[in-house]
Amino acid sequence: MATRxxxxxxxxxxxxxxxxxxxxxxxxTALFGIADLWVIGRLGEVDAQAGVEVGAKFMMGxxxxxxxxxxxxxALTAQAAGRGDExxxxxxxxxxxxxxxLIGLALLLLMPVAIPFGIDLLSAGGGVAAEAQTYxxxxxxxxxxxxxxxxxxxxxxxxxxxxxxxxxEVAANIVHIGLDLLFxxxxxxxxxxxxxxxxxxxxxxxxxxxxxxxxxxxxARVFALAGQAETWSRSALGKLLRLNRxxxxxxxxxxxxxxxxxxxxxxEGPLVLAANGIIYxxxxxxxxxxxxxESAAQVLCGEAAGAxxxxxxxxxxxxxxMWGLNLGAVISLIYVAFGAPLxxxxxxxxxxxxxxxxxxxxxxxxPLIGVSSYVFDGIYIGAxxxxxxxxxxxxxxxxxxxxxxxxxxxxxxxxxxxxxxxLVARAGGQALLMPRxxxxxxA
Numbered sequence: 001m002a003t004r005x006x007x008x009x010x011x012x013x014x015x016x017x018x019x020x021x022x023x024x025x026x027x028x029t030a031l032f033g034i035a036d037l038w039v040i041g042r043l044g045e046v047d048a049q050a051g052v053e054v055g056a057k058f059m060m061g062x063x064x065x066x067x068x069x070x071x072x073x074x075a076l077t078a079q080a081a082g083r084g085d086e087x088x089x090x091x092x093x094x095x096x097x098x099x100x101x102l103i104g105l106a107l108l109l110l111m112p113v114a115i116p117f118g119i120d121l122l123s124a125g126g127g128v129a130a131e132a133q134t135y136x137x138x139x140x141x142x143x144x145x146x147x148x149x150x151x152x153x154x155x156x157x158x159x160x161x162x163x164x165x166x167x168x169e170v171a172a173n174i175v176h177i178g179l180d181l182l183f184x185x186x187x188x189x190x191x192x193x194x195x196x197x198x199x200x201x202x203x204x205x206x207x208x209x210x211x212x213x214x215x216x217x218x219x220a221r222v223f224a225l226a227g228q229a230e231t232w233s234r235s236a237l238g239k240l241l242r243l244n245r246x247x248x249x250x251x252x253x254x255x256x257x258x259x260x261x262x263x264x265x266x267x268e269g270p271l272v273l274a275a276n277g278i279i280y281x282x283x284x285x286x287x288x289x290x291x292x293x294e295s296a297a298q299v300l301c302g303e304a305a306g307a308x309x310x311x312x313x314x315x316x317x318x319x320x321x322m323w324g325l326n327l328g329a330v331i332s333l334i335y336v337a338f339g340a341p342l343x344x345x346x347x348x349x350x351x352x353x354x355x356x357x358x359x360x361x362x363x364x365x366x367p368l369i370g371v372s373s374y375v376f377d378g379i380y381i382g383a384x385x386x387x388x389x390x391x392x393x394x395x396x397x398x399x400x401x402x403x404x405x406x407x408x409x410x411x412x413x414x415x416x417x418x419x420x421x422x423l424v425a426r427a428g429g430q431a432l433l434m435p436r437x438x439x440x441x442x443a
Contacts, residue, residue: 011319015296019323021162023292028169030288031177034281036194037346039180044348048191050270051131053277055195057262058118058132059139061255062107063146068247069100070154071298072240075381077158078299082306089159090221093213094231095240096151104144111140122262128270131191138195142202149202152209157295158302159216168208176201246386250393257400257422264404264415272412275355278346279416282339282363283370286331290371293324297378305383310442317379317434321372328371335364362416369420372427380430385437392429399425 033056040052073096080088107114119132156165176197183193213219225231258280265276297320304313343356343363380389400422407414 008315008319011315012323014300015293015316015319015323018157018160018162018296018299019292019320021166021292022157022295023289025162025166025169026288026291027285028166028173030281030285031173033284035173035177035180036198037277037281039184040191040194041347041349041352042185043190046270046274046349046352047127048131049277049347049349049352050128050273051191052135052194053273053280054119054122054128054132054262054266055135055139055191056277057259058115058122058136059143061259062114062118062140063143065248065252065255066100066103066147067150067251068244069096069103069147070150070157071381072096072243072247073151073154074158074295074298075243075302075384076240077155078302078382079306079384081159082303086218087221087225089155090218090225091231091236092158092240093151093155093219094222094225095237096155097148098226098232099240099244100147100151101144104147107143108141115140122259122266125266128266128273134191135195138192139198142199145199145202145206149206149209152206152213156209156213156216158299159218160299161212161216162295164212165209168205168212171208172201172205175204243384243386246390247381250386250390253390253393253397257397257419260400260404261415261419265412268412271351271355274347274349274352275359276412276415278343278352278356279359279363281346282335282343282360283366286328286335286363286367287370287374289331290324290328290367290374291378293320293327293371294374294378296320297375298382301379301382302384303382305441308442310438313383313442314438317375320375320378324371324375325368328368331367332364335360335367339364359412359416362413362420365420366423370423373423373430376427376430376434379434383437383441385441388433388437389430392426392433395429396422396425 036052036056037049040049043049073092076092077089080086080092115133115136119129119136122132153165153168156162179197179200180194183189183197187193189196230236261276261280262273265273297317300316300320301313304310304316339360340357343360344353346356347353377389380386400418403418403421404415407417410417
């Protein structure tokens with residue numbers, strides 16, 4: 001089996017045709033957070049840098065739990081494409097956008113309660129809390145834009161329009177970085193400038209995505225379908241809601257695991273919190289690059305599942321895992337070689353830099369040990385094995401919580417050890433369940 005996978009050049013081309021643009025798109029996405037942290041770091045103010053870290057994690061926790069709007073839309077669109085059903089593709093987009101608007105409006109109504117509650121939950125205080133309030137108070141208004149963009153981009157990826165998504169992301173990041181520099185270093189707006197730059201960039205990104213989607217053939221049916229009662233019938237919405245429910249709960253657990261890094265870092269003080277923000281940028285940068293293979297698995301495994309082709313499904317899964325592990329090892333080696341000087345560029349405060357370097361080995365390890373869990377996520381989403389995905393995530397989160405308690409005496413090192421174990425546990429559970437799920441799905 002392994003020999004056949006290695007020698008299948010058409011399969012590898014199909015994977016890289018999606019994975020490479022997805023990696024570049026994700027890399028551009030990562031630059032949003034990296035640019036914010038780097039620009040605010042030029043000010044040399046620990047409270048400002050820590051406040052952006054807390055505020056960014058708050059927004060991530062608020063919005064990323066709804067990432068099912070992207071992943072679920074990818075899976076359903078890819079499966080409809082595998083069946084050659086354009087009407088189903090258009091229906092998927094209509095329902096995803098409708099759901100995103102409903103969630104976005106609900107979040108806006110909750111804004112007066114959500115912001116103080118969330119910042120308090122992350123254990124931010126004093127000047128850090130004040131800076132975080134400023135950041136979130138501006139960025140929160142872009143939540144609806146983020147949600148709608150997730151739905152539209154998921155639909156485009158499901159239709160293999162990954163290069164168009166890449167172009168949008170790159171353009172949005174160029175604008176975002178320019179606005180960051182202008183607002184923070186030019187106008188002196190500080191944390192408010194970082195938040196305003198992100199908000200304006202999100203608006204431009206959504207507008208561009210809608211323009212690209214409007215050129216796709218199934219989009220011609222969107223407005224007609226939006227007005228039809230059948231589109232919103234209970235049976236039609238049932239599959240979407242069941243799929244999204246499992247993805248929502250799974251993402252909620254994943255987000256909680258990440259937010260615990262910020263909460264526990266806050267308890268260690270502003271220096272550790274700022275350092276953890278930099279370590280997290282290393283982690284998320286590698287994760288978003290390696291997620292290119294998750295995107296490839298979502299689309300190609302989804303098409304194979306829609307076409308009921310088990311042999312192709314398993315070959316795609318094996319090839320994506322192989323490429324992911326290889327690239328994960330390369331990124332880990334790059335971090336070993338260049339991680340220290342790169343980390344030092346994130347702050348002009350020598351104490352923040354020294355604290356970051358003390359925990360940098362964890363960032364070097366995570367690309368290699370985390371990549372399998374990312375690829376398995378893509379396989380499971382493409383096959384719509386979302387309930388099993390939720391179960392394995394819950395088991396891994398239980399391991400994480402136990403280790404946080406056990407490794408408490410190790411301080412911040414114990415926190416990163418527990419998070420690394422969480423990544424390994426996710427992949428291990430999915431690997432164990434996959435053979436049985438495959439037999440059941442393709443029986």
